[in-house]
Amino acid sequence: MNIRTLGAGVIARDTRLADGRELIYYDDPGTTLPAERSIDARDLDPRPETATMRQDVLTGDWITFATKRQNRVLMPGADADPLAPQTPTNPSEVPSLYDVAVFENRSPAFGPALASASGGAPAAIDPPQGLDDLTAIGIGRSRTSIGRCEVVCFSPEHAGSFGTLSPVRARTVIEAWADRTAALSALPGIEQVFPFENRGEAIGVSLPHPHGQIYSYPYVTPRTQRLLEVASPDLFARILESEQASSRVVLQGEHWTAFVPFAARWPLEVQLMPHRHAADFSELTAAERDELAPLYLHLLRGVDALYSSPTPYIAAWHQAPVHVGRDAVRMRLELTSPRRAADKLKFLAGSEAAMSAWTAEILPEDAAARLRDAIASVPAP
Template structure:
């Protein structure tokens, strides 16, 4: 199927029934045929469970199958590289961008009766009202979906090391997967993100991100919905105008603005927001997606230009929930890093980790000036 910008989607399945989707660059040199995954795999693990913390109302997933994940493998054992005679990886063919279901997910399928490859959920949530009910000892099956998004077949890199064309392909994949996952039964919010660097806890150097499809509205978004309710209509229009009028703007295009927020928590924190209201990637126009590719690359390469070595970060694409708040919550990137100097990291200790009471050591205006200077030196 041909998507926006000439990206071609090709869908198949892995040996154990998990979905695998290839997204081919426009003008790709890859052929239409893809190898079949001929591995003999163990049965998929039981879907994880989640338990209610009655002190906060948060649901905590318990996913024991994730304990034995691969840790910083060599190139010849990279599970995200195309399969070879010596490396039975997760992706059977050479690819441009590939997306597949995580083998040991935090949020897994309730049941796939047609294939019989996914274990049944013992006690899935029955809706947001069910999850909002407080009670000691409450648990539910952690239904949903976790997907891996491979930005490149290369062993090392990140989103920021990709070409503009490849970045545009990934953006199209994010939009397509957001729409697909939002349509799954029981999914309430879809979250694309990239963890980059060992300081963040990354276990694979391969350039990749993930997409989580949650069975609930995440605590961060639930709190945002409360603030929007207090602030009234047009909140994000006023918010973005306030940030655009500051000296904390890093980049600004026709459709997007990147800025260090007024109350930044992290030593390095920059947000990126569309000028028009869009709840998620699927709602972006072609023009907005086209501009995002080079602008986002410039931002990421500016982050890496701050120091002599690459900076670890979390690139979190906040999207509106699937069923509530879509007219109120505007999608945005929140890129954060604990790096406060070339050889220093910010660690969350007592006040911040325990009480969520933050102290910022670097004034946002100072951080913005440094990052703006770094971005101005970037060429694509």
């Protein structure tokens, strides 16, 4: 086991699961866990073949076909939670009790290129040959879905979300995001790294365990490609200045501002942006990471205070691509929810789903006012 010391006193312990997938334990500063961790002694099937992606010739987008994901577990009980620490009756994915744990997804949308690269996975049949290869457009083009998908377990508890964490644990997760962003960005063929959390059954969550994911793509995602077409080195600074002067700010610190964007699409949509340019988590300073932990928790707890039941959301941490646009694209959180009332959801129907032409029912200024009140109603972490 390789042991590393990270920022804020977090300790990373690198090991492998029984089928060769990477597993990293991230210990809280001052953790009470023992230094030794159990070995994964399961007898696992060989890793599945890496998925295939096909190009949509009308858009140039790449669509991944990960058929093995059809069989993943759906809302198991605590006694069969695959993200809980292993017990004699639950042969889960994490052998030992942990604070935070990150491991390679067992049935990923994006997988390794070579057997030697990640513990026994079959070699890729037709891997991408760089960005020029993937941006070329033609009928019937396909490639092996090279990349990496990781699961980030925020806690060993069976239920919860990022917002239910302590500030110390939240800080450990932030350090894990930064560490994995740097490591994944260094892998051959990776063009963009995307940490995110899906929360709630209305979003399609299949596990109640508090966790997020990190996708590492072999291409620059369509959303970011469109951003690169308009981005300039001062674009995000100008956006932040404009939003800070508006009535849409909902929470602000020394290093971060949270706001409802001027042209918010969703009933609940918030961006959280650093005041200084940083391309991704790995470029944040210690002070920026320290403030982010309680500020983000306060934001999420305010979101949950809007209604009497927890709010479903997607917390998407947009980061600059690995090799292009790093001086123009600033990292930021985009948190969105389809919940437009206590008992109503916004569904993407004809215009939004088919044409990407949105109609919003709630003014961003009104949404910001409600969220400010909700944040003010909960104590700061």
